[in-house]
Amino acid sequence: MTEHPLTAFLRARYDEREQAARAAKPGVNPLRGEWSFADMQVRDDAGRLVVKHTWPNEGEHIALNDPAFVLADVDSKRKILDAHHPMEPARGRGQDPLCAECSHGPDEYYTVDYPCLTVRLLAEPFASHPDYPKDPA
Numbered sequence: 001m002t003e004h005p006l007t008a009f010l011r012a013r014y015d016e017r018e019q020a021a022r023a024a025k026p027g028v029n030p031l032r033g034e035w036s037f038a039d040m041q042v043r044d045d046a047g048r049l050v051v052k053h054t055w056p057n058e059g060e061h062i063a064l065n066d067p068a069f070v071l072a073d074v075d076s077k078r079k080i081l082d083a084h085h086p087m088e089p090a091r092g093r094g095q096d097p098l099c100a101e102c103s104h105g106p107d108e109y110y111t112v113d114y115p116c117l118t119v120r121l122l123a124e125p126f127a128s129h130p131d132y133p134k135d136p137a
Contacts, residue, residue, distance in 0.1 A: 034068055
């Protein structure tokens with residue numbers, strides 16, 4: 001079974017975010033420490049300057065989205081996506097694959113076509129991206 005377009009799209013977005021987070025802290029383990037904002041500056045966990053001058057709202061946003069957070073966030077979303085992978089179509093269901101995490105048996109009431117709500121919600125923040133699938137369902 002080939003990967004669903006929405007799944008491939010999400011994996012590409014997560015790869016982009018991981019690469020950007022790793023590039024923001026080259027030569028340093030980006031999983032260690034957090035960035036902080038004080039005195040109009042953003043600094044890393046070792047006190048090194050990351051952003052020299054920024055407005056308070058921007059500085060807080062930058063600090064809250066430091067590389068360690070982004071990598072942890074991407075990792076958890078990849079795990080959710082992996083848990084909600086499509087499985088082969090169930091007998092008698094034609095070509096619609098079922099979500100492996102959401103399908104609980106042969107009863108139609110408990111089966112969910114792929115992409116399930118969880119995967120669609122993971123993709124929702126990227127809806128304005130030019131590569132977003134035209135028909136995500």
